[in-house]
Amino acid sequence: MRKGKLAKLYTLTTAAALVGSLILPVAPQTAHADRGVVDLWKAIKPLTTIASAMNTGAHPDDEHSSTLAYLSLGRGVDTSSIIANRGEGGQNEIGSELGNALGIIRTRELQEASKITNIHLENLSEKINDPIFDFGFSKSPDETLEKWGEEVAYERLIRKIRTLRPDVVIPAFLNEPSTHGHHRAINVITVRAYKDAADPTVFPEQLKEGLTPWQVKKLYLPAKENDYTVSVPVGAYDEVYGASYVQLGEESRFMHKSQGMGRLYDEGPSFSYYKLDQSVVKGKSKETDFFDGVAYTFTDLAKDVASQSGGDKVASDLQKLQKDADEVIAAYPRFGTVAKEVHDMIADVEKATADVQASKLSADTKTDLLHRLGVKAAQLNKASTESLSLVTKVKPETGELVAGQTTKVTVTAYNGGQVKLGKVDLKLNVPKGWKATPQGTTSFNQLSYNQTVKTTYNVSVPADAALFQPYAAPSLTADVSYSFSGATATSHAVPTDAIAVLPAFALTLSPNATVLNTLKPQEPIPVKVTVKNYNPGATQANISLDVPKGWTVEPKATPLDFAAKGETKSVAFTVKAASSVKPDSYKVTAVASSGGTESKHGAQVIRYAHIGTTYFVQPAELSIQAFDLQVPEGLKVGYVSSGFDNIDQYLQQLGVQVTNLTAKDIESGDLSQYNTIVLGIRAYGFRPELIPSNARLLKYVENGGNLVVQYHKPEDKWKPELAPYPIKIGEPLIQWRVTDENSKVTMLTPDHPLFNSPNKITDQDWNNWIQDRSAYNPAQWGKEYTELISNGDAGEKEFTGTFLSAKYGKGTYTYSSLVWYREIPALVPGAIRLFVNMVSLHQ
Template sequence: MRNGKFAKLCSLATAAALAGSLVWPAAPQTAHADRGVMDLWKAIKPLTTIASAMNTGAHPDDEHSAMLAYLSLGQGVDTYSVIANRGEGGQNEIGSELDNALGIIRTRELQEASKVTNVHLEMLSQKINDPIYDFGFSKSPDETLEKWGEQEAYERLIRTIRTLRPDVVIPAFLNEPSTHGHHRAINVITVKAFADAANPDVFPQHAREGIAPWQVKKLYVPAKEDAYSVRIPVGDYDELYGASYLQLGEESRFMHKSQGMGRHYDEGERYSYYKLEAAAAAPVGTGQESGFFDGIAFTFDDLAREVTTQPGSGPIIAGLKKLQKDADNVIAAYPRFADVAVAVHAMKADLQQTIADLQNSKLSDAVKQDLLHRLQVKEGQLNKASAEALSLVIKVRAETNELVAGQKTNMSVTVYNGGQSPVNEVDVKLNLPKGWQAKAKGETSFKTVGYNQTSTATYEVTVPANAELFQPYAASLVSADVTYTFANSAATSRVAPAEPVAVLPPYAMELSPGATVLNTLKPKESIPVKVTVRNYTPGAAKTNISLQVPAGWSVVPNAASLDFASKGETQSVAFTVTASASVKPDTYTVTAVARGNGKESRHGAQVIRYPHIGTTYFVKPAELKIQAFDLQVPEGLKVGYVSSGFDNIDQYLRQFGVDVTNLSAKDIESGDLSQYDTIVMGIRAYGFRPELLASNDRLLKYVENGGNLVVQYHKPEDKWKPELAPYPIKIGTPLIQWRVTDENSPVTMLAPDHPIFNIPNKITAEDWNHWVQDRSAYNPAEWGKDYTELISNGDPGEKEYTGTFLTANYGKGTYTYSSLVWYREIPALVPGAIRMFVNMVSLHQ
């Protein structure tokens, strides 16, 4: 038994670790003395229960973190989080990455968050540009499922449920109109899957693959305090962790830094509420339950009682009861590592015997399959518990994590024993993709590894010439299985490298700009293109860089040769691209090609690196997208841009020929604002540029004296107040209702003669076509009568908004507030949006 002094020490140390982990570290954190003790507890607690639960959500951060922490860390339940997409359609609060690059970041954050709560993560989205994509905000589950491909999304969810076989499933959201369409869609298919996952006629191909139907026992949905079946005590304080489950859940949410997630909660009583929506064994009642698993087998003893009526179940019942005693012995041995290790391996031996008895039994196939699945889950947990109890530290290291096709490199697997008990018959196996080759350069089996000893297996690895380039959502390319024996039973640990081993292009190229406009009014104006090349081939290399351009276009020079002295070196080449004289409005692509040393590359490799997620890569075509259309830009237009860090419209304005200066806090507080024809506020700027609130009177004075101030959308929590505008503007709430999500929805120009629609570019109905993702977000609900309402627009079947695009004269100048999603449209090179934005910043020119 643990004594009170030990529990208190763990509590204090873990509380300190928790507090420290909420800060974004600049370097790896110092190891805490209790880390092994807590990791051991997290490894052995799941041995006490055979129950499982699954939480389904749409995006990274949808997981019910506090509830998951309670189930996994508190009760030891085998807990799964199933998330549909990668969050590609959101905003980024830590960098400039958007779309797929943001999806990669959010996926890594979700993976790290899941580690905190000891939750097994599954994703329905499987690859870059997967159909199950975060296409932006939606009000409709039908629209969501149509865009995702309802059958494909549903098949993947059913497959996941049948493979993981959870006892309880809990969608993270309800299907109600005030909820994001993606959230509603997940609820719809999760509720439907409760019955269909058990129906062999639904996706019968699964059975042919060896995946049997599975009947979830209970389905719960989120509820409120006044109408619930189960309340989860997430405020309960766990002395071992030195925190409540709510606090532990928030520790995981702090990993979602790109979304600004995570809150600090004080200790105290709190609950999460859920309603029983469906049950397989009995009709759904209205009574309250003590927990999700009322009436469901939770322990080995419960499981033994369930099979007592099965003929020939005697040996199985005896085996399950023995496993119950084994699990109790493991917990009783905590925190004595050596004793825990002995108890864990005794349980492993009994588990193997029970599995053998089960396979030889005459139990029905359904019962046998259920028991076998649960015991196999327990086998994996015992392997993890064994390594923790024996203090085995296994690491897989590559000589370099950045490889190219055809390369040879060395990889090593080290097995360090930090515990007092020696392990025997240690065998190392390096796992590689098909087509890769590994040649051992020494011993891969070791008779004994004792305390403070390290054994190392080294391999020469050959990457095939046709190796696939790095896929950020795929499982680790490289892993190692280390098998060993202790106390007369064997265990296996599978370990992957700390950083991903990535096959990258031999010459990774980035084109600058990556997207630009070709003004068809000035077709002879050339486009300067810089190609930055990073050498990933080992050692010195020589390559030839060229651009593939559309037919009839020209490029100077035709090609350029680069000599690299070593791997990792970066060099640049400058090209000039000129369109044909007869170029028409359209979308064109320029592709960079590198050839050298018998290798060819047409890709770039964006390195994504943040302290909380480590390093990963986004391999993508080395292309420049060019949108050709007519664009009038006033000569000498000078714009001051107040960036919030959430958009890069300023960069595109420069490409269009606008003179843009990014304004600092000092510029705003005391600089000469009158030198700018227009000042543009980036999205949500008031929430992230604190000097703006104090300097708002200066900005309004700038307008009053003849300036043109453009303010892009804000949320109320961005410190926005109606009186910040010269005439009040109140943002509509709830925010979910005050937006237009259909990018193809009809737009009516209410003031067609206004300069914004005429000078210098004539705006027509065509300019509202080809928009992406959304029309507008966080529209105003109320505004002063002095504003001109420029457009009317709404989602099909809904009331149209007239406050989306507002402008007013104020003194000698103009103030414009716009909730149109310019930050999406302009990087997507939507011609109409660009023409209109230029008009907006050109007022009074």
């Protein structure tokens, strides 16, 4: 990031200006002329305190953003956020990605949000398909921990606490029945970890790795205004940032665009409340601060150390660091003066570290002091970079690599400050097994104002290099060390976008999931394989399909020639199942063979302005679900997509004639040409033409049409009167859903056409559903509706409004809160058979 040195402070004078700054692309970074002094303040404020805090949550966006902004940006506290999973099970409000692809998006959004509040982010989930995943809504912490693997989740949380050693820990949620089971699970293990992280008999293998037990000083839980220990003034206005901490927190929340997060808040007082749950220091019923009774400054730490045998010298060092920090702050915003004070403090931290190591203090005290000094050293490196207006970059020739490739990567350092730097060393960091060879000098005697030094490296990627993992640390980074005012600092640089090792040939199958109708087993399955060449230059590949035993594919293989990297070509295949094919799940895999190696993966490019570019590498497979399915000939469906599902694509694969309806179609088109019109999930909230045209939709039904409406939330502009007979959505929403995908379903009216034509629906059709049964079920509905099913989670009253259908005039109106948008892409046979029945009424 470039840094500017200015005389005026960054201001966000209105909430509108706050949002205006958010809609600008963040990758590549847009230069703001007034950000230099704000970045400088963000870097030096943490030097004033040795305190630390940790917030724990389950999903991206669970973080207490306003409180984190207050602690980190306002108080300078070393603040961390520990989030369990990646949000894979959620919905997507900016695109069609779901599952792991959505988890990648939400992770990147969380990373960008954390940069805004200047916090340290960690996830318990470590990789794609990790045990700690977002498996969908849960009502139970026990179910959550069972699915995650309680021992796995707990070990990782204890490890984070012992590594980061927070003084204060705050779980984001309470363990209450009205709360998401994932949220409750994080509360349960966080509360338990308060004591266990300090117990050497808990996960003793961590101690063998070098970690030491850590006793958190205080554990706080979220509270309300009528019963709290600490009130956090998140509405306080910070003149440096030109915003309140609520507004700064919301600036970070706007990064969670796939969840539609972020709100506008006016300036003015507001508070967040917390109650002290456990503490090893003497507490009061009302505290002024999270850190009452806890060492907060170097002076506090010095007093503690001075009281111990052999601690006088170290205590003196700590007092000196307090003076250093005060002088850094006093020098603000004079960049050169701040830099001088920062480097004086760097030298004093090095001295204090050496004195601690040589002291006769207890092992526990030494470990604590060395950790806090290590945190301060890292903060000082950042403060040095900012105060010297040093800009360091890693600039790859390409961010898309393949195994065995050689490429060029340049490391640069630019001095935008007014003071001269000495002994600048540029170092490129590469993974184990990679080779980085500099093509010129990596060491420079000096770097003056407005000058750049750089080194280009030849980087060799090994032939066995692993394919890109989106949750791993960046593969290529740089460290730029330099000296100023008698002390050396290091600036750590990472690339703007992901540098990824991708398949030499990325393969995409279309479709990537389909149904094989066992009533027509010899009906051919057309498969298109799109191949993108990621090799650096011209190359050839033989493209083929691996099919199940007894199946056939034509052609057997097709050669492709590529003239350059990035070129894309397609090959068409026809797959036929064995004549004896049985209902089951099958896989077809695409293979690109070249030079004795094979590529069997695809590389989905994920690119959004607010998160930059990343990739999802996954096997190049076509999933085929074989089962009996009757689909009426000539069935015409008009689909009104909200952008949150792709059911229309699957209906087309089944032989249904699907037209995606435009606003003009809905407002003035001939709706009578469609046998059925389907509204996608939450369509009223995201298709603005629907509500003004609702009377046309109801008239379509009255005249004999078949209208299918999928679930809505109340905030999707849903009103009971949008239906021909009122339907009211249940609130709070958390209580009106069925989360057990294996829960028993009873068909209340088994003779209804929806259960009989063209497919006979039996109890077997409710098996093998995924993630959920239903969401946002109705609480009230008109007596005109037929209640089609009853269903509920274990131990709870069953819902009977999940699936409602009514005659209206000559036609039929069906409202369903079953989660079709998850079941259909997952090729759940019963869900597909039932959905076909829904769109086939009156045929």
